[in-house]
Amino acid sequence: MAKSAVLKEVIVTLPMTPEIERDACEKASAVARSMGMSQDKIDEVKIAVIEACLNALQHSKATLREFELELSILGGAEPEALQIAVRDTGVGFSRTQLEGRKPEKPGLRKRGWGLKIIEGLMDEVHIESGASGTTVVMRKTR
Amino acid sequence: MTESMKITVDRRDGIALIYTDGYINNQGGEEIARVAYELIDGGYKRLLLNLEKTKIVNSIGISILIEIIEKMIEIDGRLAFCNLTPTIDKTFHIMGLAQYSSIYPDEASAVEQQKSAE
Secondary structure (H helix, E strand, O other), X not given: OOOOOEEEEEEEEEEOOOOHHHHHHHHHHHHXXXXXXXXXXXXXXXXXXXXXXXXXXXXXOOOOOEEEEEEEEEEOOOEEEEEEEEEEOOOOOOHHHHHOOOOOOOOOOOOOOHHHHXXXXXXXXXXXXXXXXXXXXXXXXX | OOOOOEEEEEEEOOEXXXXXXXXXXXXXXXXXXXXXXXXXXXXXXXXXXXXXXXXXXXXXXXXXXXXXXXXXXXXXXXEEEEOOOHHHHHHHHHOOHHHHOEXXXXXXXXXXXXXXXX
C-alpha cells in the first residue's frame, strides 16, 4: 500500500461483544461522511468494516477480548482516501490454509466469505497476520 | 445496540412477499429463515424477499439466506430478491447468490416475473 499523508486519525479500542461491529461501522461511516464520500461508497465501507470486525470477533481466539479500530483520512490539500485498520491480538491465520478449505458440500459455499467481501468492496486491502495477531488494513478512495 | 429484525409477510397470487426491516446478521437471518420455512410448510414455493428497509448485512446472515435458497432448490421452488441497495447487490454477487436466485430492481417487476415463471 502506498504511503500517504494522514490528515486526521481516530483510534478506538472496542470490546469483543455481540453486535459491536455495528458500532465500528457507524464510526467508520461518520468519518467517511465527514470527508465527503458518496453514500454508495460509505455503504461499501460499512459492510467491509462489519466483515473485518466479525473476523476478529469470531476467528481471532484473542485472550484479550478487545480489538482496535483505526480510521485515517489520507490525502494532501484535500481528503483523498479513508484507510481503516482492524487489529486484534489473536492467534493469526494463514491465507493459504483458508483458501485450501473445502466447502461443506457441493454447491453454494456458506462460510468463509469475509475476506472476499472486503476485497470486493474496498479499493485496496492488506492483511498482516502472525502469532501476535491480525491486522486488516483497507482503503477506499473518496 | 441489538435491534431485532422486523418482518412482515404479504401473500399474493401464490407468491409470499417477505419484507425485512433491519440488519441481516445471524439473528436477522434466522428470523427470515423461520418465516420462510413456515411459508414453505404452508405450501408456498415462490418467495420474494423485499430488502428495501435493510441497509446492512453480514456474511453470516447471507449464509443463512443461502440455506433457504438450497431448501427452495430441493423443493423445486424459487427464492427471489428485490429492492437491494447497490452495496447489498454487489455483496450478493460476490457470494454467488445471483447464480442461484433472481434479483430484481423493484417489487413490481419481481412479482410479474415470478408469476410468468409459473
